[in-house]
Every structure is written in C-alpha cells, then in structure tokens.
Amino acid sequence: MLRKYHLRSRYSQNLLNHATLFKPYVFDHNQRATLDRDGHLLFPGLLTQDACTQLETALADVQRQSEEGPEDQFPTRFAAEYNSHLESLIAHPQLLELARQVLGPDIRYDHCVTLNRSAGNGGSNWHTHEYSDDDTNLGFIRIFFYVNGFETEDGALKVVPGSHHFRDPNIRADNDKDLIEQWLRGRLHPTTGCPMRIEQLTAPVGTVVLMWTHSLHGVTPRKQSSATRWTVVFAYRNPGRPSAARWINPNFEDRKIPGTEGLMSLY
Ligand SMILES: O=C(O)CCC(=O)C(=O)O
C-alpha cells in the first residue's frame, strides 16, 4: 500500500517536472547586449502563476526545515536537497534553456539557495562573487526567482550596472555611502563611459533576474510591516574552475536525478 502511494507520488512529481515554469519571453541579441552591458537583466513577471504557487510552498517548506532541523545542516543553502520540487527544477527544460542561452551548451549546476526575507530582515551589504576572475571565457550566472516580487526599500535588489566588467570578487561595502566613497566615486562604466551609479530595482510578482556573478549587488532591509519576500536562486556556470559558491553535498552529486546527467560535477 505504502509502495503504491510512493509510486504514484513519484509519477505526479514527474508530471510536475514539465509544468510550465516561464511565460513566453524573448532572449535575443538585444537582451544579451543589455545583460552584458549592465551585468543583470530583469524579466518582470516571467514565472507563471502556478509556478509561483508551487515555489512559495517549496520555499516555505525549506524555511520550516531550517527552523526545526539540526543546527549542523543548512537547508536554505542546499535547498534543492531538502525539497523535491526545487530538486526537479535544476533540470527543468525552460530553466536549462535560459541558462544555456546565456552560457552556451556546456554548463554545470552550481547551487540552489533560498533567499527568503521575512519582516524586518536586514537585507544584504554590497558584495560581488568570485568565479574564474581572470578568464572571461568562463561565465557564472545567477538566476533569481523573485516569487512575490519586491518594492523599493523593501527587500529590494540594488545593483551597480557595469560593475561586473571589473571581475573583482572582493568589492564590499556596508552601505551606499561607503560604497560611493570607497569604490564608486569617479568611476566610469568600462564600455559606455558613463559615470557609474547605484540602481535600486523593483520587481512585480514572478520576476526573474539574470545576473553575472561579478556584478556588485546588495539588498535593502525588508520592512517590518511586509510579508516574507519569497526568493530562490539557481546558479549555473561553465565548467573549468573551482567554485566557492558551489553548495552540493557529495551524495547529492552522485544521485541520478533525471535530466541532470552531465550537470552536477564540478568540471
Ligand atoms: O536576496 C537577494 O535578493 C540577493 C541575494 C544574493 O546576494 C545572492 O544570492 O547572491
């Protein structure tokens, strides 16, 4: 009886694997040029309503496990290992297609981390991430799912367009003022020549943001009066270098998850 139930739930999970994740969108040379000029690209409202509903359930499940589980485990960091829906999305055809349009055919899964920010969450300081800092042939892209979106000054993603061109993994600042004084002031965008500036984004429900990993970014605090911001990031990269952000437990790498063949190893 138990076995039968198990089989049925696996079957419905397989069907869910192919549920539509994204609404129709365009990624042509214009979007590509914007991504490469700015370091990030917004697809407002790209996730389908059903995808948002399923993601919110999955993200709440991971959050519950992180609150209730043992302290030496990190469900939020290894989110796809703690929730079968997130696991199934690693090889979702639409997500892989998007990642490959940016990175080319040879890609690896790097991490899936939940980025839920509940009321009063402090946000995140300015930072960049590393990957193949000296070799621009190897790319690393973060694909953020802002499931219920965000307004300005409320768990909002901040960026400095053009900052990824520096490929500097160590830019850090505690606040906008420090960033301006210590890094930004007087700097020109390497390809447009315009003065570089901070931009705070807004995202309607279901927004997907692509971001080159060397882009300078931060997050504003979540208001006390706001509901949890439900967010998850799926990151992919070209193989060739070690990756500091790669959160994959060895047993997960060895699992034969349908569709992930060739995606899970470091190189
Ligand atoms: O929470 C966010 O919106 C951004 C999180 C972040 O900095 C990251 O995942 O690299």
Ligand SMILES: [Fe+2]
């Ligand atoms: Fe980040």
